[in-house]
Amino acid sequence: MQKENPGYYNDVELDRGVQLTAVSYDQTQRAMVIAGRATVGGKPVIAEISGIATARGEDGTVNMWLPAFRFKGRNGNMNRAPGLNAVATLSPRQGAIETAKAIAACVNKHATAYKATISGTRRKALVNIVFTGKNCVLV
Secondary structure, eight states, rough: OOOOOOOGGGHHHHTTTEOOOEEEEESOHHHHHHOOOTTTTTEEEEEEEEOOOOOSTTTTTEEEEEEOOEETTTSSEEEEOOOOOEEEOOTTTTHHHHHHHHHHHHHHHSSOOOEEEEEOSEEEEEEEEEEOTTOOOOO
16 A cells, blocks of 8 residues: 655645744833744744833844744655744834834845734734745755
């Protein structure tokens, strides 16, 4: 009996993904992960940024990390999605939407396997990061 190779569309492969880590090094602006797993199947990670930044000291940043991971591509080969590190340097009285725009610009400017969109107001903003599958390395 021959085993079938389900390839890319196997539920296990579509559910592969990475956890988002979001950290704020500011006293008054917070970063929190709402939906923390970006999958090959298209589920986005969502982070919420809230508050107005004071940007005091040398640690006035908001950082978001997605580690590298491997998944099986449509052709059956193993691919490696690169990791992502997005950093927004804060200014005094910077709102949440400005910080979200800086994070999204950092994600979208590089040729990565992720695409970011934002929504919200000066006090509370959401950053959605979805896995696109582009620019992955063959392992």
